[in-house]
Amino acid sequence: MKEAMFWEAQGRRVVKCSLCSHRCRIAEGARGLCGVRENQDGKLYSLVYGRATAMAVDPIEKKPLYHFLPGTSSFSIATRGCNFRCIHCQNCDISQPSAEEDFTEDQLLEPEQAVRMARARGCASISYTYTEPTIFFEYAYDTARVARKRGLKNVFVTNGYITPEALQIIQPCLDAANIDLKSFRDKTYRKLCGARLQPVLEAIDLYYRLGIWIEITTLVIPGWNDSEDELRDIAAFIAGLGREIPWHVSRFLPAYRMSGTRPTPVETLLTAYGIGKSAGLQYVYLGNVSHPSSAATMCPSCGRSVIDRNGLGAPVNALVKPVCPKCGYSIAGVWE
DSSP states (O other), X not given: OEEOSSEEEEETTEEEEOSBTTOOEEOXXXXXXXXXXXXXXXXXXXXXXXXXXXXXXXXXGGTTOSSBSTTOEEEEEEOSOOSXXXXXXXXXXXXXXXTTXXXXXXXXXXXXXXXXXXXXXXXXXXXXXXXXXXXXXXHHHHHHHHHHHTTOEEEEXXXXXXXXXHHHHHGGGOOEEEEEOOOSOHHHHHXXXXXXXXXXXXXXXXXXXXXXXXXXXXXXXXXXXXXXXXXXXXXXXXXXXXXXXXXXEEEOOOOGGGTTSOOOOHHHHHHHHHHHHHTTOSOEEEESSOOTTSSXXXXXXXXXEEEOBOTTSOBSSOOSSSBOTTTOOBOOSBOO
16 A cells, blocks of 8 residues: 555545546545545555556557557556446456455565566566556556666556646656547547546647657447547547557457447448548558458558558568658657
8 A cells, every 4th residue: 555646635534636537536434436546544545556456468569559669568567446437348357346345465566576577578668558557656657667767668558537747747757658539429438438538638638749659549339439420520639639640440349238239340440440541640550350451550651561460460570660661751659
């Protein structure tokens, strides 16, 4: 247990957390919406600091990040908890703990140890993922600072609900993020995951302005966010920030409380692909589906494939320099 960052006393032993955009007011003895930050005697504590519920070595493409150190491995870690309540969550067993859980059964993994494990496994980065890294901020922040000193890069796989003050603190240590943009309708955000759209849009904008490499993922769910109008709005928003930002359009597969919803038709993903390209996005990818054009990085200038990938997204050829070998166009991304 560690005293949390980003909170203030509100009187009568109530505290206000300012780590994520819910900005929970938490009474003594209670926890925030994330389930892992608790008010004890008028102070806010993280209950999951140094307690890993999942860890693995993943290809960086699994995050998915296609323009960030392609072909490398990332040491992925997570704690329990999340500040969203997505009804389609694939990791609901660890993201939505019960109010009684004390997390003592999770593996102790201090920041220094996590970095040593990452280096020993030949990883180029550490990814804070599987649940929501914002809610275990103190743990991620301390680990990221050690990782940076040891020559490793740091990645958030996130729902984008972090506050500006928290993002600005970790920015010097954070190299990349894949951010979910689940919908472009506030009503859908509220029904789908119990959050609001605008804070996510503002966070994406801030990530970009702070110089953190970002890629955006939209899980396209039939009947929820798959209309052409909404897909155009998402593509236009991304293009308005930067046409070089990759957009991953992923296929929904039934999960959790949406087990009865049908998978996304491939035709819908292809429509989204075309919409992204029409909006001027230079890099659009299809996820959770095997399709000839779903994963290759194409040169925006001459159309040549500069990075080919297999069905798992792993590159099958290396881009030695971040330029198209045919026309010399610079391919956006972080390459070293």
